[in-house]
Amino acid sequence: MPRMTYVMRRVSPATDMYMKLISSALFAGGAAGLLAGLLQLLFVQPVLLHAELYEVGTLVHFGAGASAPANPAVPVLELTRDGLSLLFNILIYCGYGFLLVAAMALAEGRSTVPNGRTGIVWGIAGFVVVQMLPAFSLAPEVPGVAAGDVYDRQVWWGLTVASAAVALWLIAFSKGWTSWAAAAVLLFAPHLYGAPEPDYFAGTAPPEVAALFAARSLGSGFFAWSVLGCVIGFLWARAEKASQEQAPV
DSSP states (O other), X not given: OOOOOOOOOOOOHHHXXXXXXXXXXXXXXXXXXXXXXXXXXXXXXXXXHHHHHHHTTSOOOGGGTOOOOSSOOOOOXXXXXXXXXXXXXXXXXXXXHHHHHHHHHHHTTSSOOOSHHHHHXXXXXXXXXXXXXXXXXXXXXXXXXXXXXXXXXXXXXXXXXXXHHHHHHHXXXXXXXXXXXXXXXXXXXXXXXXXXXXXXXXXXXXXXXXXXXXXXXXXXXXXXXXXXXXXXXXXXXXXXXXXXXXXXX
């Protein structure tokens, strides 16, 4: 009986690198999502639970003819709710990680060197596109406030994110006043058009609580996106170095 010999095909360095980049996006997304979830539990959720006390009528502020303590006791951590919150944050930032890796791959060869330092810049750019620029006209909202139609807000947010991403790409990788002028138009057009607003403004929570919620939501996003970009950049540089070392001379 003839002897059978199985030969395992060696994975090419390029394929191996892309596999490492995919795992990098997952690892970085998990780390950034965990950080975002912890920041949310420590800083954002207490403000959110405070606002809910006004929404259900447990507390009322001076606008209703009464006063309430600025720092009331809010419910402690809840295992199921907070565990799911951490899980959802991790999943969301894993998705952001894939988008960031895809953007870095498209930019490869345009005088960009992905590493931990430049990765922070990429992360901050992602934060600007996904959170800061949409919040310029559609800020994070506490429970109980009047808001525009959900579908209209989702469409406006998606178009704003897409236009901001293209605008930052033009600013970073294009040359000439024409490209920069187009970027300026893309940046400002959604806000000049205006985000969907309710017919009238109303809210049960004090404006100070709403402002603190928006500030902490954006601050948490900034830290998480910075970590996401930094970790992806660091792992990208390490994977590229390993791929070059394995490449045949």
